[in-house]
Amino acid sequence: MGDPPPPSEPPAQQPSSRRSSQVSERRSREHVQPLPADPHEVQETPRDSQILWSNQEILGSQTSLRGRSQRVSLTQYENSGMSQDEEARLGGVEYPSLNMGFPSEFQPQPYLDEGGIQATRNASLMLQQIQQGQGNLFQQLESAYQEPRLGLLGQFNMYQREDLQFGAGAQHGPYIRDDPALQFSPSELGFMPFNMELPEPEPRELAVQNAKAYLLQTSVNCDLSLYEHLVNLLTKILNQRPEDPLSILESLNRTTQWEWFHPKLDTLRHEPEMQPTYEMAERQKALFTRSGLGGGEGEQDMEEEVSETPVPNVMETAFYFEQAGVGLSSDESFRIFLALKQLVEQQPIHTCRFWGKILGLSSSYLVAEVEFREGEEEAEEEEAEETTESGEAVEAHGEEEGEEDEEKVPDVIPKPTWKPPPAIPREESRSGTNKFLYFVCNEPGQPWTRLPHVTPTQIVHARKIKKFLTGRLDAPVTSYPPFPGNEANYLRAQIARISAATHISPLGFYQFGEEEGDEEEEGGAGRDSYEQNPEFEGVPVLELVDSMANWVHHRQHILPQGRCTWVNPLQKTEEEEELGEEEEKADEGVEEVEQEVGPPLLTPLSEDAAS
Amino acid sequence: MDAESLLLSLELASGSGQGLSPDRRASLLTSLMLVKRDYRYNRVLFWGRILGLVADYYIAQGLSEDQLAPRKTLYSLNCMEWSLLPPATEEMAMQTSVVKGRFMGDPSHEYEHTQLQKVHEGEKVFEEEVVVQIKEETRLVSIIDQIDKAVAVIPRGALFKTPFGPIHVNRTFEGLSLSEAKKLSSYFHFREPVELKNKTLLEKADLDPSLDFLDSLEHDIPKGSWSIQMERGNALVVLRSLLWPGLTFYHAPRTKNCGYIYVGTVNLVCSVLLLPLISTSIWYPGSEERTTELEDPALKQVAEGWNVLMREMMVGGNGSGRR
Numbered sequence: 001m002g003d004p005p006p007p008s009e010p011p012a013q014q015p016s017s018r019r020s021s022q023v024s025e026r027r028s029r030e031h032v033q034p035l036p037a038d039p040h041e042v043q044e045t046p047r048d049s050q051i052l053w054s055n056q057e058i059l060g061s062q063t064s065l066r067g068r069s070q071r072v073s074l075t076q077y078e079n080s081g082m083s084q085d086e087e088a089r090l091g092g093v094e095y096p097s098l099n100m101g102f103p104s105e106f107q108p109q110p111y112l113d114e115g116g117i118q119a120t121r122n123a124s125l126m127l128q129q130i131q132q133g134q135g136n137l138f139q140q141l142e143s144a145y146q147e148p149r150l151g152l153l154g155q156f157n158m159y160q161r162e163d164l165q166f167g168a169g170a171q172h173g174p175y176i177r178d179d180p181a182l183q184f185s186p187s188e189l190g191f192m193p194f195n196m197e198l199p200e201p202e203p204r205e206l207a208v209q210n211a212k213a214y215l216l217q218t219s220v221n222c223d224l225s226l227y228e229h230l231v232n233l234l235t236k237i238l239n240q241r242p243e244d245p246l247s248i249l250e251s252l253n254r255t256t257q258w259e260w261f262h263p264k265l266d267t268l269r270h271e272p273e274m275q276p277t278y279e280m281a282e283r284q285k286a287l288f289t290r291s292g293l294g295g296g297e298g299e300q301d302m303e304e305e306v307s308e309t310p311v312p313n314v315m316e317t318a319f320y321f322e323q324a325g326v327g328l329s330s331d332e333s334f335r336i337f338l339a340l341k342q343l344v345e346q347q348p349i350h351t352c353r354f355w356g357k358i359l360g361l362s363s364s365y366l367v368a369e370v371e372f373r374e375g376e377e378e379a380e381e382e383e384a385e386e387t388t389e390s391g392e393a394v395e396a397h398g399e400e401e402g403e404e405d406e407e408k409v410p411d412v413i414p415k416p417t418w419k420p421p422p423a424i425p426r427e428e429s430r431s432g433t434n435k436f437l438y439f440v441c442n443e444p445g446q447p448w449t450r451l452p453h454v455t456p457t458q459i460v461h462a463r464k465i466k467k468f469l470t471g472r473l474d475a476p477v478t479s480y481p482p483f484p485g486n487e488a489n490y491l492r493a494q495i496a497r498i499s500a501a502t503h504i505s506p507l508g509f510y511q512f513g514e515e516e517g518d519e520e521e522e523g524g525a526g527r528d529s530y531e532q533n534p535e536f537e538g539v540p541v542l543e544l545v546d547s548m549a550n551w552v553h554h555r556q557h558i559l560p561q562g563r564c565t566w567v568n569p570l571q572k573t574e575e576e577e578e579l580g581e582e583e584e585k586a587d588e589g590v591e592e593v594e595q596e597v598g599p600p601l602l603t604p605l606s607e608d609a610a611s
Numbered sequence: 612m613d614a615e616s617l618l619l620s621l622e623l624a625s626g627s628g629q630g631l632s633p634d635r636r637a638s639l640l641t642s643l644m645l646v647k648r649d650y651r652y653n654r655v656l657f658w659g660r661i662l663g664l665v666a667d668y669y670i671a672q673g674l675s676e677d678q679l680a681p682r683k684t685l686y687s688l689n690c691m692e693w694s695l696l697p698p699a700t701e702e703m704a705m706q707t708s709v710v711k712g713r714f715m716g717d718p719s720h721e722y723e724h725t726q727l728q729k730v731h732e733g734e735k736v737f738e739e740e741v742v743v744q745i746k747e748e749t750r751l752v753s754i755i756d757q758i759d760k761a762v763a764v765i766p767r768g769a770l771f772k773t774p775f776g777p778i779h780v781n782r783t784f785e786g787l788s789l790s791e792a793k794k795l796s797s798y799f800h801f802r803e804p805v806e807l808k809n810k811t812l813l814e815k816a817d818l819d820p821s822l823d824f825l826d827s828l829e830h831d832i833p834k835g836s837w838s839i840q841m842e843r844g845n846a847l848v849v850l851r852s853l854l855w856p857g858l859t860f861y862h863a864p865r866t867k868n869c870g871y872i873y874v875g876t877v878n879l880v881c882s883v884l885l886l887p888l889i890s891t892s893i894w895y896p897g898s899e900e901r902t903t904e905l906e907d908p909a910l911k912q913v914a915e916g917w918n919v920l921m922r923e924m925m926v927g928g929n930g931s932g933r934r
Contacts, residue, residue, distance in 0.1 A: 242782070250821060251771065251783035274789065280844020325632040325660075329625035357628055359851065361838040364626075443844070468838075468853065480916035 224260055232256050283445035287338040310352045311341050317354070328357065332444070339444035340368055346448070347439075348373045355438065355499075358491070363442045363471030367495060370437045371430075422569040424561060426455040432556055432564030433459065433496045440491065442471060449473060451492040456562025458485055462493035496558065503555045504605060506539045510554050512602070530554055530601060548605040557598035566597070612870030614643035614655040614671070620861075620870045626842050626849055627859045629874035631660070635669070638690040643671060646685065646693050654780070658684070658755070659858075659873030663716025670755060670873075677777035678770055679803060684755055686718070696748065699756035706743075707750040713876050720747040754877050762852040763801035764828065764860040764871050767791075772824045784867055792848045792864040795837060799825035801871075806830060854880055 215227035233256045237245050245252070314337035321327035328336070336354055344352055347370070355367040427434045433456075439448040465479040467490065475487040483490055510530040544550050556564035599607060612620035617640055621630055631639070639657060647655045652673035661668040669690050673683045685693040710722045722745045727738045771781045791797045806826045810818075828837055828850075836854040841847065850860040857875020862868065 247773070247779070248781075248783050251781055255783060255785075274845070276841075277789075277845035284844070322630070323632050325630060325635065326628065327625075327630065328628060329622045329630075332625070359627065359838075361840075361853075363840055443842075471840075478912075478915045480913070482912060482916050 222261075224257075229257065229260070232260065280443065280445065284335060287335065287342060287445050309344065310349050311337070311344050312353050314340065314354050335444035336366060339366070339441065339448075343368060343370070343439060343448045350374075355495070358469060358495075360469040360471035365440045365442065365469065365471070365491065366444065368439045368448065369499075370439055371435075372437060424456040424563065424567060424569050426453055427563050427565070429453060433500065433558060433562075435556075436499075438492060438495055440473070449488075451488055451495070454489070454492045454496045455484075458483070458489050458493040459496060459558060459562040460560075462490060462497060500555045500558045500564075501553075503553065504551045505554050506536075506544060507550045507552050507604065508533055508539070509536050510552075510602060548608075551605045552602045553599075553605070554602060556601055557603075559598050564598075612657050612872055614639075614647065614657055616868065616870075617643070617657060619868060620657075620872070623847060623861045623863065623868060624849075624859050624870070624872050626847075626861070627851065627857075627874070629660075629857070635690050639669070642687070642691050642693065646671065646673065650683065650695075652683070654678075656682075656870075657872065661714055661751070661754070662874070662876045663714035666716030668714065668716070668718075668751060676779070678780060678801075679778045682759075684752065686751060688716075688718075696752050696755075699752045703749050703753045704757065706745055707753045710745055710750055714751070715747060718746075718748045718751070721745065722747065722750070757879075758855050758858065758873055758877070760800075760802050762855050762858045762871075762873075764798050764850060765801040765825070766862055766869050767797045767799055767827075768822055769869060770825075771821045773821075778824075786865040786867055786869075787848075787862065789845060789864050792862060793839060793841070794829075795839065796827050796829040798828045798850065798860070800828065801825070856880065 212227065215230070216225045218225045233253060236256055237252065242248060242252075314333055315330075318327050318330065318333040322330075327333070340352060340354060343349070349370050350373045351371045353369045355369040358365040358367060429435075429437075434453045438451040440451060441448045461481060461483045464481055465477075465483060467477055467479055467483075469487060469491060473486070473488040473491070477483040477485065477487055477490045485493075509532065511533040513529060513531055539550055558564055559566055561567070612624065618636065621636065624630070643655050643657065646652070650673055653676050654674045656672045656674065658670040658672050661670065666688055669687045671685045671687070671693060673685065674680070681698060683698075684696045686696055687693045709724050709726075724743045724745060725740050726743055728741045729736055729738055766784075766787050768787070769781055769784045770778050772778050787797050802825075804824060804826045807824070831837065833854070836852060838851045838853060840849045840851070842849050846863060848862045848864060850862075852858040852860075855873070855875075856878070858871060858873045860869070860871040
């Protein structure tokens with residue numbers, strides 16, 4: 001550490017003080033000296049008159065911010081602690097750096113000279129200086145240029161006295177202090193400023209200063225000293241005034257530390273974590289604006305359309321389900337309603353219904369059951385069919401190749417006579433399992449995806465496996481026996497099964513149409529259409545609860561084959577007949593027996609197996 | 612879920628589709644308040660609802676100051692009158708493990724179970740069929756206990772351990788951050804820790820003894836028995852157990868709201884360990900990536916499917932979700 005330069009004459013004081021103010025600023029920037037700590041100290045050590053005195057001398061600038069005053073006051077102290085290097089660096093007048101919020105007048109002149117200064121100002125200044133002085137002292141002590149403390153203090157003392165001697169006669173103007181907290185009335189202080197001497201710092205005070213200096217140490221890892229952290233913590237507690245602070249002390253401690261190192265600085269950039277949330281909110285906002293919620297002008301138009309719009313009244317049905325304790329929250333129901341509205345606008349839809357929600361592993365599915373208007377859907381269907389057919393062709397080809405390879409082996413391996421069972425054709429749209437179309441999305445606001453039609457093999461396999469749905473439609477379904485299709489097909493198959501088995505209505509709500517000749521034609525397979533009974537009067541609740549016979553299925557039962565209407569697979573292709581006539585005859589008997597018949601439409605629940 | 616924030620909690624947990632009807636909700640609000648007063652609980656949790664064939668059981672639990680102390684369980688059929696259930700014992704668990712199927716909904720219903728017991732008569736030893744009656748109440752107690760031990764969840768930081776031992780609610784818990792909320796390791800089992808002592812010293816060194824004193828969900832067996840989802844576009848984290856379907860845990864990140872509720876028919880998706888698996892790849896321990904796959908795609912598909920089936924018999928699949 002450099003030699004402490006001897007305190008120079010008063011005129012030299014000024015430049016040096018200004019020079020060192022830069023240093024002090026630098027240092028002070030790192031340390032925020034909080035106020036609340038100090039007054040306590042001040043009150044405890046009113047005898048610290050020496051420091052007080054020296055502060056008085058030096059401190060001309062009455063700034064409300066202690067930090068700055070500290071810097072100012074530091075000048076003198078720093079002088080003693082400054083090395084030659086620093087002084088060289090600080091060459092020149094450093095006015096601008098000092099004026100960070102300072103009142104422009106700054107005179108590090110001893111206060112003594114102004115005999116006419118009012119007592120109040122004296123007192124408040126004094127108090128202020130006491131605080132700062134203590135802070136300053138310790139800041140000095142914690143500076144990089146650590147000296148044996150006593151040594152410093154010794155110099156400091158020396159310096160003080162010399163200051164006194166050299167008290168200049170320049171005038172200070174009154175300085176504005178804007179911080180009312182610093183206005184202490186003279187009555188709080190027990191002494192008057194001018195008639196004090198500067199005794200040696202007593203051992204106890206020395207101990208206090210040492211302790212504070214120790215607390216103000218910053219570690220190598222971070223800039224935060226224990227002193228500051230404790231001050232932050234206590235400030236926080238005093239501001240928030242939680243109940244029973246002792247029991248939450250550790251948590252508060254952790255939180256304060258965390259907050260210090262994670263300041264919210266950037267007001268312009270969004271937090272990356274919240275990005276998906278905001279995106280989803282934007283999309284849902286689009287839902288609300290697109291749907292054009294109830295504008296005044298739009299209402300009349302909407303009324304005309306109400307009878308025709310296929311959008312279901314989701315809120316009403318949600319209300320009834322809620323009475324039963326089932327269902328989603330009301331705002332989610334509303335969002336689903338808006339999403340359905342969006343769907344209706346996008347697709348040519350004749351009827352629409354919210355089918356339900358299927359929970360998945362990473363996200364869930366919202367399912368809408370939809371019927372297209374006549375003639376609208378055929379184009380899309382054909383595309384879908386083509387892709388599946390080409391896929392099947394490729395698979396068949398692969399099998400044939402496999403067989404050929406076997407034949408080329410020198411040992412003649414008997415050609416396997418096993419043929420895969422003929423694929424059962426899927427049902428036409430608008431009939432049987434494919435009566436309705438299903439659209440899914442993951443969350444309201446996301447675009448609706450159409451699910452492909454279901455094939456009988458898919459239903460048959462879906463009966464055999466149990467898989468969780470992941471939430472992504474293109475996810476593969478690995479299972480044993482292997483499922484023909486991906487998650488979209490699996491989902492569709494399960495939806496078909498659920499619909500067929502669980503869609504019920506009270507007896508009499510639906511009735512068959514009046515054409516009774518159909519029954520004979522379809523070979524006992526039952527009618528597949530029903531209509532609402534206009535004369536339905538409702539069934540008393542008690543009856544509905546008591547007996548299962550009052551509820552009927554209004555969806556066609558799915559046969560073990562995977563279809564609603566039975567199809568004899570052997571009648572399908574002529575090729576098969578040519579290839580294995582004999583086998584076919586043998587099988588025929590079996591096949592005939594297996595003509596699958598399911599319960600006809602509108603069968604009561606009491607006929608269900610295993611109820 | 613805490614009875615004090617019941618409405619909000621029900622709203623947040625409603626994503627699973629099962630909730631309460633408005634009249635039940637209203638009666639719960641009043642009755643749980645009275646329960647808290649009468650039994651002098653520190654906190655009352657609405658545990659959930661067990662669906663029975665004839666009626667449903669509504670379950671509530673009362674906690675004392677120490678959050679991990681044994682809880683008192685109460686049940687009600689109409690959300691108004693609550694009856695205290697006896698504490699669960701091992702004996703009960705064994706006894707009721709033989710009963711399967713849905714709850715009836717009548718607490719005095721008795722299940723009959725025939726057991727073969729060896730009866731010594733004089734010098735003869737023969738087996739006799741003994742019909743054991745098991746009350747539904749007993750079954751209820753042990754099932755609730757089982758579910759609690761298996762899948763009751765609490766986020767990290769919601770409870771803290773005082774130096775004297777008891778566990779308290781952390782009043783300065785501000786919620787998990789979004790990145791933490793997506794990880795299973797930030798959720799703990801809300802029960803006495805079982806796995807903690809098995810951790811290596813290295814792992815223990817990183818733990819904070821006042822916060823990390825419970826088992827985390829990360830190492831649950833069977834693996835993958837939790838599904839984490841973000842709902843409402845990242846504004847809500849929902850954990851659903853695949854082992855006990857029906858248990859939903861929700862937490863709104865950065866807020867204090869969290870809780871779990873069980874609504875469902877009580878069925879443990881069965882777990883069978885040590886099933887034969889076909890290896891479809893060679894895996895080097897310690898790395899997830901260095902594997903060599905089976906080459907024949909058809910064989911691989913079959914093997915994969917088999918493995919999946921076997922694993923599912925451990926976890927149990929539920930096919931099309933919960934509907």
